[in-house]
Amino acid sequence: MWRVSSTLLAGLAALAVTAAQPAMAGKSDDTLNWATDREVAVVDPYYNNTRELVVMGHLGWDALLFRDLDSGEYKPLLATSWTWDGNKKIILELRKGVKFHDGSGFDADDVVYTINHVSNKNNGVLTYKNVKWMKNAEKLGPYKVAINLEKPFPAALAYLSNVVFIVPAGHYDNAPTKPDGKKDYGSVKAVGTGPYKFVEVKAGEYVLWKRNDSYFDGSPKGKPQIGNVKFRTIKEMNTQIAELLTGGLDWIWDVPKDQAERLKSKDSVTVENAKTMRVSYLAFDVDGSSGQDFFTKKKVRMAVAHAINRESITKNLVGPASVVIPSACHPDQFGCAQDVPKWDYDPAKAKKLLAEAGYPNGFEFDIYAYRQREYTEAVIGDLAKVGIKAKLTYLQYRALRDLVWKGKTPINHMTWGSNSIPDVSAITSNFFSGGRDDPAKDPEVIKAIEEGDTSTDPAARKAAYKRALTKISAELYWLPMFTYAKYYVYSKDLDFKTTPDEIPRFYTAKWK
Known part of the structure; x- marks a missing residue:
């Protein structure tokens, strides 16, 4: 009940x-x-x-391209046409007659300025994974540009339609x-x-x-x-x-x-x-940087996974459009393999694992969250049933994000909407490529993701992402929870x- x-x-x-x-x-x-x-x-x-x-x-703002949700096709927005020149350059013709809100006219200078600003790591774009695949942009004419890529990036058009918004030249100067x-x-x-x-x-x-x-x-x-x-x-x-x-x-x-x-x-x-493209997850402090080292032990992470009744949370709290997920991605995203190690609800097994890990009477720790408090409270209730007592710290997103980046959270219960990009590179690559969001920095995972992000062969991409997702699930760097369904x-x-x-x-x- x-x-x-x-x-x-x-x-x-x-x-x-x-x-x-x-x-x-x-x-x-x-x-x-x-x-x-x-x-x-x-x-x-x-x-x-x-x-x-x-x-x-x-x-x-407008992006260069527009993705039609019904057909999945890319349509002209600020760019009227685009072609690949090899696998590391995109040539775009731009729309004429467009005005910025300040009355200035839109042209190639604005695209070049925007891309060269946001792709420069020193300029501090928050979700840098969204833009770091671009090396720079160059002006080929008043309404023609080339975007040069750091490496082959087959998901480029998805990003150009969803997260690369154009600002006027000189905007940040x-x-x-x-x-x-x-x-x-x-x-x-x-x-x-x-x-x-x-x-x-x-x-x-x-x-x-x-x-x-x-x-x-x-x-x-x-x-x-x-x-x-x-x-x-x-x-x-x-x-x-x-x-x-x-x-x-x-x-x-x-x-x-x-x-x-x-x-x-x-x-x-x-x-x-x-339904949404957002997923809920628990991220573990696997290296003990938070000062609470319980989750450096895999058996403790396994106990947590077996203790939480994710099916019940989706059914009773989230809504009918929500599903439990096994992988660190959304099932609708390209490359999101579902046949990875799974962790079923089994409180008895959770208690056994805790005893084997040296905590027969459980332990107390701090859990951090920022949205849908009732979901995290359900997690806390399930953990309590196996002897794990969690104290909730509930924050605004930016405050919690900064603590995560500093490695200060034993477990953080967070979500990610992938900027609504239907590709694994928008989530798994963001969290497991060795950056500040990566709780594990596993070399094997990082290598597999790099291969998946840069291969132009769809089958090779899927295989590489599957290797990464399998390792993430097997080691329980994350416990993927469920897809979000929103009540509007x-x-x-x-x-x-x-x-x-x-x-x-x-x-x-x-x-x-």
């Missing part, structure tokens, strides 16, 4: 008494109001890698200097060519966007319909729901399953559960379509 927390009960009680008024506020002033519990201070997809900025990245002497590129005012223009941000409270009425004809994104889009930070889900039902918000997601199911009875909102709840006045990549495309939304 699952225990219902007092917070959840309070939320359900609040729903019972909240009047289900039509959510007219957004429609009446032509502003789509959406909220999450996460704070946004930096409005730049290169210098803020939260999901909120993934969403805003597609709202305020006047960035202020931080106390540590580094440039604060993330503080530069957002300027793109996208369907919405950045207006203002108040850190920790809101980000406001205004429709770009000059958005170019022929974009596969289409013309934006709603006048304004406002993101708000609202920490408590109960408050988000109350505002949605009384008209202060038009759209929320990550609604807990029980509350979402109850909201289906409200005539003023639509409730949907949709939004106003009946809003014409909105969910997508399987966890990028709500507000530029396609409209009022009914």
Whole structure:
């Protein structure tokens, strides 16, 4: 049986008494109001890698290519055509007549500037794996560029369509200097060519966007319909729901399953559960850098894996679109082998392994998390049943990310959405290539991933990734948990379509 927390009960009680008024506020002033519990201070997809900025990245900027979710095809966006010249160069013809939000014209100089800036490791792009495959860009004409690759990278088009957003030439040149002497590129005012223009941000409270009425004809994104889009930070889900039902918000997601199911009875909102490309995982401190060395022992990691009832968590908390995963990737991603060592739910085996590891009475440790507290609390409950007591430290993403990079977390329960890129290079390669996110730095895994990332033979890529994923699972550097399924709840006045990549495309939304 699952225990219902007092917070959840309070939320359900609040729903019972909240009047289900039509959510007219957004429609009446032509502003789509959406909220999450996460704070946004930096409005730049290169210098803020939260999901909120993934969403805003597609709202305020354009990439060179556009990936059609229905067909999987790549279509022209800022580039009108592209060809490979060998396996380490892409030639692109660029669209004419496009304007940035500051009124300046778009051309080859902007593409060259953007790529040369973000591909330079010294410039501090947060998810550097997204851009480090590019060596540089060169101008071949006013509307023609070449992108030179460091090595063959067969997933290049997926990245050019999803994470390489173009900024104006010179955009970061006047960035202020931080106390540590580094440039604060993330503080530069957002300027793109996208369907919405950045207006203002108040850190920790809101980000406001205004429709770009000059958005170019022929974009596969289409013309934006709603006048304004406002993101708000609202920490408590109960408050988000109350505002949605009384008209202060038009759209929320990550609604807990029980509350979402109850909201289906409200005539003023639509409730949907949709799959995503996000996965949940536990990452172990396998080298003892956190000061708690329990998880340097493989048998302890095995005990944790056998103690957690992942099937029950997906069924009771996450939603019907969620599935348990065996590999350190999403099943829909290219190269995500599923036939790897698996860890079934077996509390008796977990207790036996703990005794063999020298902990017959269990132990206490610190677990860190940043989203969906109830999922981590379920993990903590399962661990307690086998004698492992976990103390939860719950943080904002950026704070937890910094602790992970410093090796200070015995176990971190985190998620990764791969920037919605349907390729293993966007997740497994990010976490197991020897960088600061890699908990193991296993030479065998690093070598296999390098082969998978650079081979132009799809079969060879799959084989290499399978070797890496098999070793990761066998050694339990991670315990992959489940795919995320999100409950979306939004106003009946809003014409909105969910997508399987966890990028709500507000530029396609409209009022009914």
